[in-house]
Amino acid sequence: MIIKHDVVIVGAGLAGLRAALEASRNYDVAVVSKLFPTRSHSGAAQGGIAASLGNVEEDHIDWHFFDTVKGSDYLGDQDAIEYLVNDAHPAIYELEHMGCPFSRTPEGKINQRKFGGHTKNYGEGPVLRACFAADRTGHMILHTLYDQCVKNNVRFYSEFYVTDIIVKDNIIRGITAYDMEGGEYVAMHAKTVMFGTGGYGRAFKITSNAHANTGDGLGVVLRAGLALEDLEFVQFHPTGVYKYGILVSEGARGEGAYLINNDGERFMEKYAPKLMELAPRDLTSRSIQTEIDEGRGINGENCVHLDLRHLGEAKINERLPEIRSFCRKIIGIDPVEEPIPIEPTAHYSMGGIPVNVDGEVLADGKSQKVEGFYAAGECSCVSVHGANRLGTNSLLEAVVFGRRAGKTMVKFLNAKGVDKADLPEDQVKASFDRIEGFKTRTGEEKVGTIRKELQQVMMTKVGVYREEKGLKEALEKVRSLEKRFEKIKIDDKGMKFNTDLTEALELDNLLQFAELIVSGALNRQESRGAQYRRDFPKRDDVNWLKHTIAVKKDGKIQYDYKPVVITKFQPQERKY
Ligand SMILES: Cc1cc2nc3c(=O)[nH]c(=O)nc-3n(C[C@H](O)[C@H](O)[C@H](O)COP(=O)(O)OP(=O)(O)OC[C@H]3O[C@@H](n4cnc5c(N)ncnc54)[C@H](O)[C@@H]3O)c2cc1C
Numbered sequence: 001m002i003i004k005h006d007v008v009i010v011g012a013g014l015a016g017l018r019a020a021l022e023a024s025r026n027y028d029v030a031v032v033s034k035l036f037p038t039r040s041h042s043g044a045a046q047g048g049i050a051a052s053l054g055n056v057e058e059d060h061i062d063w064h065f066f067d068t069v070k071g072s073d074y075l076g077d078q079d080a081i082e083y084l085v086n087d088a089h090p091a092i093y094e095l096e097h098m099g100c101p102f103s104r105t106p107e108g109k110i111n112q113r114k115f116g117g118h119t120k121n122y123g124e125g126p127v128l129r130a131c132f133a134a135d136r137t138g139h140m141i142l143h144t145l146y147d148q149c150v151k152n153n154v155r156f157y158s159e160f161y162v163t164d165i166i167v168k169d170n171i172i173r174g175i176t177a178y179d180m181e182g183g184e185y186v187a188m189h190a191k192t193v194m195f196g197t198g199g200y201g202r203a204f205k206i207t208s209n210a211h212a213n214t215g216d217g218l219g220v221v222l223r224a225g226l227a228l229e230d231l232e233f234v235q236f237h238p239t240g241v242y243k244y245g246i247l248v249s250e251g252a253r254g255e256g257a258y259l260i261n262n263d264g265e266r267f268m269e270k271y272a273p274k275l276m277e278l279a280p281r282d283l284t285s286r287s288i289q290t291e292i293d294e295g296r297g298i299n300g301e302n303c304v305h306l307d308l309r310h311l312g313e314a315k316i317n318e319r320l321p322e323i324r325s326f327c328r329k330i331i332g333i334d335p336v337e338e339p340i341p342i343e344p345t346a347h348y349s350m351g352g353i354p355v356n357v358d359g360e361v362l363a364d365g366k367s368q369k370v371e372g373f374y375a376a377g378e379c380s381c382v383s384v385h386g387a388n389r390l391g392t393n394s395l396l397e398a399v400v401f402g403r404r405a406g407k408t409m410v411k412f413l414n415a416k417g418v419d420k421a422d423l424p425e426d427q428v429k430a431s432f433d434r435i436e437g438f439k440t441r442t443g444e445e446k447v448g449t450i451r452k453e454l455q456q457v458m459m460t461k462v463g464v465y466r467e468e469k470g471l472k473e474a475l476e477k478v479r480s481l482e483k484r485f486e487k488i489k490i491d492d493k494g495m496k497f498n499t500d501l502t503e504a505l506e507l508d509n510l511l512q513f514a515e516l517i518v519s520g521a522l523n524r525q526e527s528r529g530a531q532y533r534r535d536f537p538k539r540d541d542v543n544w545l546k547h548t549i550a551v552k553k554d555g556k557i558q559y560d561y562k563p564v565v566i567t568k569f570q571p572q573e574r575k576y
Contacts, residue, residue: 001186005030005155006418007409008175008190010162010217012037014138014398015377015405016196017145019359022406023192024152027413030188032157032177034212034502037146041198041210042398045138046322047251048113048130049399050392051088055109056128061085063120064129066569068393071117071280072386073529073539074571075230075547075564080357080382082567084393087400092131095399100144102133103319113319114254117280117390123576126254126278130392135251135322138395160186161502162216164431165193165224165373166423170363172372173423176431180502183495185432189423191416192409194374195221195353195361196402202506203514204346205452205459208240208247217379219509221353222516227365227551227560229381230351231513232520235389235530236464238284240345241331242303247347248323248340250391252308253277255319259288260305260339261296267304272576279576282388282530285344289464298341305339312336344464348389350530351520352381354549359405365549366562374409376401383547386564387529438504443487447504450481450488454507454514462518467534471522478515485511516550519557524548541571 007023009016012033023029033040052059064085069076096102096110103111112128120127133140149156159180166173166187174189200215201207218228238259239248253259259277261267271287272279279287288304297303308316308323313336316324320335327333327340353375354365361373376382377398384397457477461470485507492500526540527533549560 001184002423003030003186003188005188005190006413007192007194008032008188009194009196010175011040011196011198011377011379012156013040013042013196013198013377014141014145014395015402016194017142017149018399018402019194019196019376019406019409020154021145021148021152022403023409024149024154026410027418030155030157031149032160032162032175032188034159034161036158037156038142040142041213042395043139043142044210045395046135046247046249047254048115048132048137048392049092049141049395050115050118050129050390051092051131051396052085052129053089053092053110053112053131055105056112058120059127059129063122063127064088064118066122067118068384068390069569070123070574071388071390073388073574074545075383075386075528077383077565078567078569079565080384083357083404084384084397084400088396091396091399091403095141095144098144098148100133100140102131113251114278115391116250116253116278116284119275126275130254132251135249135320141395141399161505162220163435163505165220166427166431167224167370167373168424168427170370171421172370173421176428178435178502180497185435187423187428189420191418191420192372192374192412194359194376194405194409195379196375196377197379199349199378200510200513201346203455203458203510203517205455206240206245206343207346208237208245209346214506214510215349215379215513216506216509217375218352218513222512222552225551226361226363226370227354227549228351228513228516229354229365230383230548231516231550232524232548233350233387233530234346234517235281235348235350236285236344237281237347238288238344239306239342241327242341242343244330245345246326246330247345248306248342252306252320252323255315256311258307260307261291262298263296267291267296275576280388280390283576285464286532288344292343303341303343306342307339308335309337309339348394349378350381350383350385350387350389352379355380355382357382357404358408359401360408365560372412374405376405387531435501435505438501439490439493441486441488441490443489445484445488447488447500447507450485451507451510454478454481454510458514462521465532465534466521468522471518475515475518475522478511478518482511482515516557520548520550523559545571
């Protein structure tokens with residue numbers, strides 16, 4: 001079956017929906033999602049969305065600009081960051097006017113809370129900058145945008161698993177997908193395609209990410225021979241529930257929660273005396289891991305405590321109700337009465353599909369565009385987060401750059417018209433054959449086993465701390481898993497809701513880009529932001545103040561680099 005639309009957007013998170021809303025004012029837009037739209041991971045975001053509105057205390061766009069650059073360990077592109085912090089104000093007010101139920105100050109303004117790395121007066125101390133809706137911020141924004149898209153007649157294709165992009169002569173022609181409910185393979189023919197396919201935390205054993213966050217968009221792009229940028233930078237969030245990885249939002253520390261080791265110390269005093277628990281995530285995660293590694297984990301285990309008790313029941317119920325609820329349900333701990341055991345959890349991917357500030361995908365990571373192909377949100381790398389993202393800047397990125405990509409698509413269609421270039425049948429067929437081929441592989445390997453081994457090795461050897469020996473072992477392991485993957489067996493041969501098949505397709509993607517994460521980490525011989533090499537503990541601006549661009553040619557990874565865009569803030573030593 002071939003479906004036709006002017007605009008096809010893959011992904012129904014904040015990035016995809018914000019772009020869809022923009023484009024649907026002028027054109028016929030389809031949103032394709034492997035999940036029901038409001039189940040996208042954006043809906044799990046708890047803590048907030050940044051904007052220097054200054055509703056509660058003095059704040060400035062320039063302070064937000066500086067914090068984001070410094071937070072990125074100076075790898076963020078400052079032209080893109082400038083768009084992020086400037087557009088934050090209209091982006092939030094637009095959401096407010098659409099009816100997003102933000103939490104309010106007593107006088108009725110959007111309320112704001114503190115978050116890691118966001119400071120007043122260029123680093124003096126934490127500032128109230130994160131707009132929030134209790135601890136359900138992502139959920140509220142996602143539902144607001146979904147309502148607006150429905151109102152604008154955006155056509156949704158839910159439970160469609162996208163497998164490939166179809167590109168010929170450097171022009172996007174459409175996508176292929178597996179319609180899980182209908183039980184068939186479909187091609188979509190479109191003039192413009194946008195990816196908002198989200199993150200890839202599921203490459204790691206302990207992660208805050210939903211099961212669907214398998215980085216499919218990256219796998220698709222790699223297979224199409226396009227470049228990926230800065231994949232080595234994977235953020236570990238400091239506070240995942242011990243053993244589960246479920247996120248306890250930084251909003252908790254923003255409201256005043258403490259981090260405590262087995263000796264009862266607020267150990268952040270040693271690592272970030274000014275910002276304490278509200279230091280950026282890379283630093284806080286490393287501090288926690290160091291406490292654990294040096295034997296000050298709680299009862300010698302791989303965790304420390306996050307203590308909310310002094311906040312009191314009323315504040316916890318008002319500001320952090322979800323956290324209280326899932327702690328009670330899942331680990332049987334009531335944060336009003338007991339501290340929560342936590343450990344760093346794989347959370348966010350700073351790298352992704354290289355795009356320019358207008359959301360146009362760059363085939364070579366630098367300047368060569370793929371006509372009609374766009375990306376925004378966590379799957380993309382624009383790069384506003386550089387080597388380390390500040391909390392609440394990601395929802396903001398998805399909304400701001402989703403909006404920008406939507407506008408670019410409209411401009412493109414206005415200029416070029418909606419007539420589509422041909423959809424090459426041979427490429428569509430090759431894509432369908434590839435999916436069907438998974439079912440006929442003859443071997444005994446299990447998808448679940450390979451995935452588990454991948455997540456384990458990524459966690460232990462490519463985590464908060466990295467070094468050459470472990471990374472080499474991890475690379476070898478990932479490559480051996482890729483070999484074993486060729487011999488998988490899929491028991492379900494049917495067409496309807498074949499989750500055996502989709503899990504195999506997801507694992508294929510996980511393996512492909514995991515190799516780039518490990519190899520990128522090995523290649524980058526320095527410590528910057530979320531990438532910490534024990535064997536190269538210093539940031540090296542002379543050799544490594546640059547973005548990594550990676551492509552896979554004939555199964556081999558090739559590296560290239562591009563300079564960081566620096567406009568206003570020169571790299572400095574990073575102290576908190
Ligand atoms: C637990 C948690 C809490 C967070 N809290 C915050 C916070 O408070 N503030 C903040 O700024 N950031 C937060 N983040 C990060 C932030 O939520 C995400 O980076 C952001 O929401 C990503 O939005 P997105 O639109 O790019 O992708 P997502 O919301 O992840 O959406 C991805 C979409 O792509 C679709 N998709 C993927 N692959 C395919 C495929 N093969 N075929 C079809 N569809 C596909 C999915 O169905 C989904 O609709 C949090 C993240 C997590 C995990």
